[in-house]
Amino acid sequence: MSKGITQKSEDHSKWYTDVITKAQLADYGPVKGTMVIKPYGFAIWELVKDEFDKQFKATGHQNAYFPLFIPKSFLAKEADHVEGFAKECAIVTHSRLMSDEDNSIKVDPSSKLEEEIIVRPTSETVIWHMYKKWINSYRDLPILINQWANVVRWEMRTRLFLRTSEFLWQEGHTAHSTESEAREETLKILDIYESVSKNHLAIPVLTGKKSESEKFAGAVDTYCIEAMMGDKRALQAGTSHYLGQNFAKAFDVKFQTDSNTEEYVYASSWGVSTRLIGAIIMVHGDDNGLRLPPSIAPTQVVIVPFFKNDEEINNIKKYIDPYLKELESKGIRILLDDREKISPGFKFNEWELKGVPVRIEIGAKEIESNQLTIFRRDINQKEKTPINTLTNYIQDMLDQIQQNLFQQADKFRKENTFTVDSYEEFKTVINKGGFVRCGWDGTEITEKHIKDETKATIRCIPFDESPENKQCIFSGKDALHEAIFAKAY
């Protein structure tokens, strides 16, 4: 135990929960499997969300809001869709409470609904119901809509941020007049997912296509970004689906083409969720807690003053105030932790747990020497710097931290991604932990065998695959694809 949390190497799962609890990111709600996102966790989510939102809008997407409630009959319309994942869900059957004889509260049986209502597990069905009303001609296309919303999937084995009954996400739903345009959209979004992951979350991701058995049930093709967590397991961090005409056919959405024929609309859908917070924790966290990339850190720089009385803290504030103002004017998010009766050591501990990238320590000694002590959370080291060049120094340091966290994660992933020569070797690697990149004969039966035996699944067929002259690691047949196998969350 250091900092009061389990060591990462000792018990990764317990370490993960400890970080969430001690850094005050989230908590379980009273209904089993629900999550409360606490202010610090939510502030991270807001920064992540804002970055995605900016990029969606810059590429012509608009936000909208569709209802939480879906008629049960809608889920039956796209049969693969419901087979795929919509079975475990929250079902609303009544609309009124009443007081019982003993003054307790019960459900009013007379308020039973004619048709049950499903709390959205995803919004394709309700959105395509609306698109039918909105789309008549090619002039109405494309529709490029996104929504930020809560969705519900009844989960038995829950884990904060990774798998909870309710979670927050964005879901984009686009409609196009041609297949090529819809496919282009699907990949454009995957690019945004990849670039925000790399440049803001500092998470290197693999991009590629899902196998048939791993894809979204309503999709023709599912593309994904996949990341390696600190325990070498994979996490699906975002998906972008080319839906073909599946939902258009299910909801009878046709449009008049510019040559006056009628055709079904082509579609995409895509989403990332609060699961990304889980990825940030598991990719960057260390034995001292969270380490946040500056781009998404609610506080980028915390100032911890050494003081014993009002006079001392006032002196420190007076001394440092103009420098803090300058940092703030550059858009740097800073916090002066002037809480009384809490020791600097306790504060160090707390802000390290919360992953604040940079800490400035300042007391009488620092003021005298005009030198500040600076702690870098990514490498857990202290340096000294003259105060008169503080702004440039901090800006550079934040850039370095952002890059270094990415590079550390990238190095870790590369070191733990293997090519193997035999299925025996495959099993050894999977057991030890890591990604395996190898040939696959393209059959579901092989995929299932491997999964049953090793728990490893195909995370993606990478865009840069070269299956030529390779054999399937399991069957020995000619490889149809190269695939990335790993155990996953």
Place this chain on the structure above:
Amino acid sequence: MSKGITQKSEDHSKWYTDVITKAQLADYGPVKGTMVIKPYGFAIWELVKDEFDKQFKATGHQNAYFPLFIPKSFLAKEADHVEGFAKECAIVTHSRLMSDEDNSIKVDPSSKLEEEIIVRPTSETVIWHMYKKWINSYRDLPILINQWANVVRWEMRTRLFLRTSEFLWQEGHTAHSTESEAREETLKILDIYESVSKNHLAIPVLTGKKSESEKFAGAVDTYCIEAMMGDKRALQAGTSHYLGQNFAKAFDVKFQTDSNTEEYVYASSWGVSTRLIGAIIMVHGDDNGLRLPPSIAPTQVVIVPFFKNDEEINNIKKYIDPYLKELESKGIRILLDDREKISPGFKFNEWELKGVPVRIEIGAKEIESNQLTIFRRDINQKEKTPINTLTNYIQDMLDQIQQNLFQQADKFRKENTFTVDSYEEFKTVINKGGFVRCGWDGTEITEKHIKDETKATIRCIPFDESPENKQCIFSGKDALHEAIFAKAY
């Protein structure tokens, strides 16, 4: 009919629906009473939301997220609370669907929940359940949390933006160590509500206290902002509640004071919702559609070019581009409507319906004279201006429009707020439409008589009341309060 919508004076209710439909603000969803907020309506909401959010954060509040689902038993804990409004709600009873013999989908009876779950009508109960875990000592206080969320109340008679089964809102929930601090918070938020309404939505609001029968059932005191709509009816646009120790007692949330005693926590809660979009429509709209205050207009300036071919539109773009860039650099939200095969007249109509504050018309004539034609939506008039001073001219005009819309609304409200000398006169005014400010004896029985007879309710007891030497308009007794009566949405 002008612009294809019903005249406001002819049928206010139909006019309201027409504006929402034609300006593409919202639509009904498939489940009765649910609402789809379309991109244009949602863009307005985003601007409204951002302004509130900025002011909440500037006053020390943090966002968080609490679960959608509440155990049924929680609603019984604060008895007044459930009596008040939580009876009509969505109740989740099952968690799984299954395929029937005939391949249709039905609810799996074996998935019946042990305890029914309520979809949150408001989050006091689930939040106070969490606060019990989070609050131990005075050091943990205050807690100043807000969340942006969807809530559900089962509504029979729905109306887009004003009353729908699901709506979007923010709900603030704060916890304090003293009554005075909690009361101060309650009124601080009311100030924010008032100031955003006035300065951004351009809506003058009355501020005051609700009567016992109109307040939030779980509150000690409810304060509100009330606005007058174009049909002279009142709309409650936001409420801020001092909750006393009601929820703290219901959820047993005590804290250790700094003198080592134990006390229940004091609380406030407060909210505004997408209902504000309804207010914006009804306060500012006219026979030509929506009129948006520039501060919350997704597009503040639309440019409609006159062109017949590529060469003409290219010339126009080349000519105006540097001016548009300058406008954008000042943070002005502009849109060049260069759609082909759609006449300028059609575009005028569309943007007037959508309430865009300023329209710039430009064709060969304008380029030749270096004079642009400018249309102001608030007064529906055109002017001309030289292009070389465009930026200042537009900035000034947007300021004027913002102020003018507020002044028009303020004048309208003043002209339709009456003092009366007798109950007969009271009834005449209420019937004709408008607010009545008069003495009230403070009894619920009087309030009920008036409501039953005239449908008018007490909208608020204004802060600047002076009941001295006044009589109750109904009973003739000495007035305990001055009150504002009106029919309300």
